[in-house]
Amino acid sequence: MGGHVVPGQKLPLRPLAEEFNTSLMPVRDALNRLVADGALELSSSRTIRVPLMSDERLVELHEIRCALEGLAGMFATPAISVSSIDRMQALIDDMAAALEQYDYDNYIGNHYSFHFTLYGAAVRPNLLTMIDGLWLQIGPYFRQAVERANTAKSDPNVGHRRIVAALRARDADEVQASLEFDLMAAIEMLNEGVWP
Amino acid sequence: MGGHVVPGQKLPLRPLAEEFNTSLMPVRDALNRLVADGALELSSSRTIRVPLMSDERLVELHEIRCALEGLAGMFATPAISVSSIDRMQALIDDMAAALEQYDYDNYIGNHYSFHFTLYGAAVRPNLLTMIDGLWLQIGPYFRQAVERANTAKSDPNVGHRRIVAALRARDADEVQASLEFDLMAAIEMLNEGVWP
DNA sequence: TATTTCAATATGTTATATCCTTAATACTAA
DNA sequence: TTAGTATTAAGGATATAACATATTGAAATA
Incomplete structure (x- = not known):
């Protein structure tokens, strides 16, 4: 919401897990919640990214x-x-x-x-x-x-x-x-x- | 949405995983999505259940x-x-x-x-x-x-x-x-x- | 030089074991 | 009998490894 993650940007699980000193699972849960909210989206290849606007x-x-x-x-x-x-x-x-x-x-x-x-x-x-x-x-x-x-x-x-x-x-x-x-x-x- | 799961009913992961012949993770993902939609809710003790109406x-x-x-x-x-x-x-x-x-x-x-x-x-x-x-x-x-x-x-x-x-x-x-x-x-x- | 193919790498998903919190149960003492 | 406590069980969360798929890049070929 702060606009620090730019549209189109990919958000891979492993780097985020390392950044927050945790495993894949909590990161995956968090991103999936944002996907459910429409704040992020799953691309065709299941990678998670910030949706593009139209x-x-x-x-x-x-x-x-x-x-x-x-x-x-x-x-x-x-x-x-x-x-x-x-x-x-x-x-x-x-x-x-x-x-x-x-x-x-x-x-x-x-x-x-x-x-x-x-x-x-x-x-x-x-x-x-x-x-x-x-x-x-x-x-x-x-x-x-x-x-x-x-x-x-x-x-x-x-x-x-x-x-x-x-x-x-x-x-x-x-x-x-x-x-x-x-x-x-x-x-x-x-x-x-x-x-x- | 069909009304077959009754309000207040708890939905534990393990029985559902066994029912669908899979592990906890896919069940957990599915229920978490429904929680995000407001169709289910997490009780105070983190168990997942059908929300009560008020x-x-x-x-x-x-x-x-x-x-x-x-x-x-x-x-x-x-x-x-x-x-x-x-x-x-x-x-x-x-x-x-x-x-x-x-x-x-x-x-x-x-x-x-x-x-x-x-x-x-x-x-x-x-x-x-x-x-x-x-x-x-x-x-x-x-x-x-x-x-x-x-x-x-x-x-x-x-x-x-x-x-x-x-x-x-x-x-x-x-x-x-x-x-x-x-x-x-x-x-x-x-x-x-x-x-x- | 462009294109295709194949291997290597990246990445999300699933399975399993373990951890931690919460709920239930049993047991002891007043 | 009841209140409090300790023990056990239940259940979701997390970590890790194995897995499957997709992307990438380089080498080979046209």
């Missing part, structure tokens, strides 16, 4: 994200505490600061916290797991998209500010709309990428 | 199903072929016949085919996988719900007929509405169950 896959993931994250936003709107909204607001500033310093690890972490503070307030554990799976699938591509967009000096926080404002107003429909706006901006960033 | 979990799964299956229905409506609609219509009769004969294996199979003929027409492979995962989670409970509802002589096909009519009219909103109607009927059936 326009179709990206659009489809976007459609599903709109449905599920919008749903979580609707449920969260009446339930989220004011302190959590304040936390989200603070995270917006943290994100801006991280972008200033080109600190993408921090940006990605804060961005995740921002969204999942909201989604967690919906108190829907299964929904949360599914959204997490979607983020895991987009993760490898998100980082490079952010880096590109940052050099282009577009502000990814306009959507975030709109979300916070809608939460303070307890306007569920507007929360959903601003989430979709934010996701749309994200997919446009991603769409400028050239998939390997 | 009202909260059932309602949440229903909410997610409405969002995702509704989305698939929307995409499918303009795309599905007339022959597929005809196939769905035929499956309605097959389902009715299966219920008459109390042949629940056949009913469940036809019911699955009916819905997934529709969802498949959306041509969204990731969405389809996620919907499949939801069905896998409800599977163990669906069978007993159908059996109860059948003795109560309520007709689960009214929603199905409405879906087919909406498809013939190529009315996406009505497809979505009738899908939600069908899912609502299903959850009401399920809600009458007493969870172990």
Whole structure:
């Protein structure tokens, strides 16, 4: 999700086992779990690698994200505490600061916290797991998209500010709309990428 | 999904390995995949079993199903072929016949085919996988719900007929509405169950 | 020089033995 | 009789080796 493993990269069991000072089995289990989540894939020859992105896959993931994250936003709107909204607001500033310093690890972490503070307030554990799976699938591509967009000096926080404002107003429909706006901006960033 | 493995049932590796004439590893892999899908769960002591249902979990799964299956229905409506609609219509009769004969294996199979003929027409492979995962989670409970509802002589096909009519009219909103109607009927059936 | 073939290597899978945690059982003491 | 403890059994996790398949690279041939 941090974008440190690049798309198309192979992940052989033995080197990873050595790196973590363990045997093949725990590594194999871990990778198989990520395959089940769609974060990794088995190639035809059973080697495990980071999936390549395609326009179709990206659009489809976007459609599903709109449905599920919008749903979580609707449920969260009446339930989220004011302190959590304040936390989200603070995270917006943290994100801006991280972008200033080109600190993408921090940006990605804060961005995740921002969204999942909201989604967690919906108190829907299964929904949360599914959204997490979607983020895991987009993760490898998100980082490079952010880096590109940052050099282009577009502000990814306009959507975030709109979300916070809608939460303070307890306007569920507007929360959903601003989430979709934010996701749309994200997919446009991603769409400028050239998939390997 | 066929409902033959009952909720709460433990699934130890060794007996299954003996049953399938193999070693622990392939069985362990298979069960771990089902755990990743949410179809099975690891208890606190790491034993694998069929998850128990709760009202909260059932309602949440229903909410997610409405969002995702509704989305698939929307995409499918303009795309599905007339022959597929005809196939769905035929499956309605097959389902009715299966219920008459109390042949629940056949009913469940036809019911699955009916819905997934529709969802498949959306041509969204990731969405389809996620919907499949939801069905896998409800599977163990669906069978007993159908059996109860059948003795109560309520007709689960009214929603199905409405879906087919909406498809013939190529009315996406009505497809979505009738899908939600069908899912609502299903959850009401399920809600009458007493969870172990 | 390009192509094919064959051996060597890499890599995921399966089988088996062992380890470790947890659950069940028996036994002792109050 | 009951509570606590020790012992045993059960069961998943891990390590290791054997296995099967796929890829790679080099040598031989066209």
